[in-house]
Amino acid sequence: MKHSIFCIGILLMTAGTSVAQKALSRKEAEALSVKEWALEKQRLLPAAQKVWSEGIIKFGDYMMPIAYRVFGDKPADGRSLYFSLHGGGNAPAAVNHQQWENQRTLYPIPEGLVIVPLAPTNTWNLWHEDHIDNLLDSLIRYGMILEDVNPNKVYILGYSAGGDGVFQLGPRMADRWASASMMAGHPGDANPLNLRNLPFSIYMGGRDTAYHRNTLAVAFNTKLDSLQKLDPKGFVHDFHLYADKAHWMDRRDTIAIPWMSSFRRNPFPDRVVWVEDNRVQHRSYWLSTPVSAQVKGSAADVSIIGNEIYVNKNTFSKLNINLNDQLLDLDKPVSVTIGDKVVFRKKLKRSLSIIKKTIQEYQDPTMVFSVTLVLNGNKIR
Structure with a gap:
């Protein structure tokens, strides 16, 4: 009996890990976003x-x-x-x-x-x-x-x-x-x-x-x-x-x-211009940055047209580009262009861990993201 309970526990842990690690469909990502926000509300x-x-x-x-x-x-x-x-x-x-x-x-x-x-x-x-x-x-x-x-x-x-x-x-x-x-x-x-x-x-x-x-x-x-x-x-x-x-x-x-x-906020504008004030912030719309990169005067200007991301300017040492299916089509390849050079082009995977992370960071049910691209200098990871 103990052996059976142990096996069931291992099976459940394995299943939970596979859900967390697998690439999500758009529908799954949207459902998980609602679920995780409900937990955050509680x-x-x-x-x-x-x-x-x-x-x-x-x-x-x-x-x-x-x-x-x-x-x-x-x-x-x-x-x-x-x-x-x-x-x-x-x-x-x-x-x-x-x-x-x-x-x-x-x-x-x-x-x-x-x-x-x-x-x-x-x-x-x-x-x-x-x-x-x-x-x-x-x-x-x-x-x-x-x-x-x-x-x-x-x-x-x-x-x-x-x-x-x-x-x-x-x-x-x-x-x-x-x-x-x-x-x-x-x-x-x-x-x-x-x-x-x-x-x-x-x-x-x-x-x-x-x-x-x-x-x-x-x-x-x-x-x-x-x-x-x-x-x-x-x-x-x-x-x-x-x-x-x-x-x-x-x-x-x-x-x-x-x-x-007469106005409503657009949480996903096609262009974000962000300059850090003397009171620094960790986010501006779908851009964010870790504490180590929150420096007064750091600036970014990033646009999205279709599935193309254009980094017009960036002086942050590390800049997160947070994405979801309201910004672009994550079922198709996404490219990043810096200057006149395409530095990244790849189909991306929606992730439960990113959904959880951005819910904690933004604490806003409208601004939940399932993919994050990290810009370090001229490199994307």
Whole structure:
């Protein structure tokens, strides 16, 4: 009897190994992606429930209270999620708390989950310190799990210091947002290149001269105009300069909400432009990189046409090109061209291990990949 149980155990382990190692069909890969995301949701559920019940999310030494409300009926494709960032900044905690209270009243949202967080610090850069990205990432995941948020309908907007945050968080977390709107903020050193696939709007008072906000907003919009002329399929943007207004725009900027909600995130754009900010990221759409290669200023520009991948630029020491059947046809050979040279051409195998890995890395049911090509210099493996 013991011998029979032992043999059955060996058989089951062997079967599990063969499933993990065998090449998957498209249908199998899609089914396993759904299954693995369901397991990941269960793993994340207790943390999500804790945050929702306490109204506070933590990361390291930082605590961020959140005010959230749900508006309208849930659409068939899931709820929208809006992050609305308050102003204030380098001010006493009481001022920032008052700005947090005020932010809840500024924008009428007809449908969706609205999260108005209270910044964990009272610094001038309260909305673009390093920890903010982690906190918002977690809130997106928890919104998907508890409120059936559609990850392709996640939006970010902010006023004054919150607008500063949108100028920074828009580009550096571009692949999380369906669109972004900046109100009365300062761009600082924000890099518009990462906005290639993110619709971005700017609202500014023409008499908002403090810190040269008005002229810098015009300059930022001019950069987006130039980028869109060079790349007409990208850099969708909208600009409103209210000549008679100073820092307060008397709610004229509320027209941002219907503009924003008209967009859905495309998780699989045919071209990704990615430049690492001083707050580095591990991913941008279907490109990613390990911790060792996350270096400020590293840049990649990669396109997909049919089953052809074109590396237009890459300065990452190691760049992962993550693929699935929504990006190209994995039942046919895939080629990679760097410059004018084809460096790789091969039929690829979908893998359960890659599905599991990318679910853990992205924690997004829409962005699951079954193949990863690793680019080291001019070589693919």
